Every structure is written in structure tokens, then in C-alpha cells.
Amino acid sequence: MTVRIFIHSNSKRAKTISLLDSGATENFLNLDYAKWLKLPIKRLPFPRKLFNVDGTENKVGQLQFYTDLAIRTGSTSTNMRFFLTQRGEHKVILGYPWFVAVHVIDLTNEDSSSDDKEL
Numbered sequence: 001m002t003v004r005i006f007i008h009s010n011s012k013r014a015k016t017i018s019l020l021d022s023g024a025t026e027n028f029l030n031l032d033y034a035k036w037l038k039l040p041i042k043r044l045p046f047p048r049k050l051f052n053v054d055g056t057e058n059k060v061g062q063l064q065f066y067t068d069l070a071i072r073t074g075s076t077s078t079n080m081r082f083f084l085t086q087r088g089e090h091k092v093i094l095g096y097p098w099f100v101a102v103h104v105i106d107l108t109n110e111d112s113s114s115d116d117k118e119l
Contacts, residue, residue, distance in 0.1 A: 005092060007069075009037045016091045023053060024095030029082040031065060033091045039067045041084060050085060060086050073102040 001020045006013065014037060034041055047062035065084040070077065078101045082092075 002090075003094075005094075007037060007039075007092075009039050011038045012036075018092035018094050019088070019090040020094050020099075022096055022099050024093050027080055027082045027095050027098055028088075028093040029067065029084055030091045031084040031086055034065075034067055034082075034084050039069070041065050041067055048083075058085075071098075071101075073098075076102050078102075 002017045003020055004015060005018045006015050016033075029039075031041075042065065044064055044066060047064050050058040050060065050063050052058050063083045063085060066081055067084060068079055068081050071080050080097060080101060
């Protein structure tokens with residue numbers, strides 16, 4: 001599933017399509033796109049391996065950079081980390097941390113699958 005999102009930086013405002021992926025263990029942003037947006041890019045203290053869903057190591061190499069962004073979904077605002085990589089066709093992947101932060105996946109309710117959530 002995809003959703004249209006807006007990204008605001010000090011110098012730009014951009015609209016793009018994000019992939020919603022509850023199976024992704026993190027949020028991801030394309031490194032070149034982050035540079036184009038002039039987002040604050042930070043280096044991880046240690047590189048992290050990036051794995052595909054089948055457990056194989058991703059061919060783009062290790063994660064070395066991230067950016068922390070303030071995000072708003074509806075009336076919910078929170079700070080989230082996005083790991084920067086050159087993977088995939090989508091500029092943004094909203095993963096499991098986003099689903100939890102906006103309560104699409106409710107860890108306090110075992111029967112959250114029956115809850116209707118508006119995005």
C-alpha cells in the first residue's frame with residue numbers, strides 16, 4: 001500500500017509517494033532524496049547490515065546514515081528516525097515504527113486487527 005506524503009525541510013517542501021510496509025523493521029528514506037531536500041544527515045557510529053525479507057543481505061550494502069524527522073499523521077506528531085539508503089523504487093518507506101507511533105498497530109490491544117484506523 002502507498003500513501004502520499006509531504007516532507008518539509010528548511011529549504012524545500014516536497015510531495016512524494018511512500019510505501020507503507022509493516023514488515024519493515026525501520027523507516028527508510030532514499031539517501032539522494034534526503035540530500036536533495038537538504039535534510040540533516042548524520043553518520044551512524046557503526047554501520048548496520050541491511051537484510052531482505054528472505055534473510056539475505058541487501059546488495060546496496062550497509063546502512064551508514066540516518067536523519068531524524070518530526071512527523072505528523074493526522075493529529076499525531078512524533079519524532080522518528082529514518083535510515084538512509086539507495087534501496088528500492090520508493091523514496092520513502094514507512095515501516096513498523098511508524099505503524100506503532102500512529103497507533104495503526106496497537107501493542108496495548110491484542111485484538112487491534114478489528115480496530116478501524118483512519119490514515
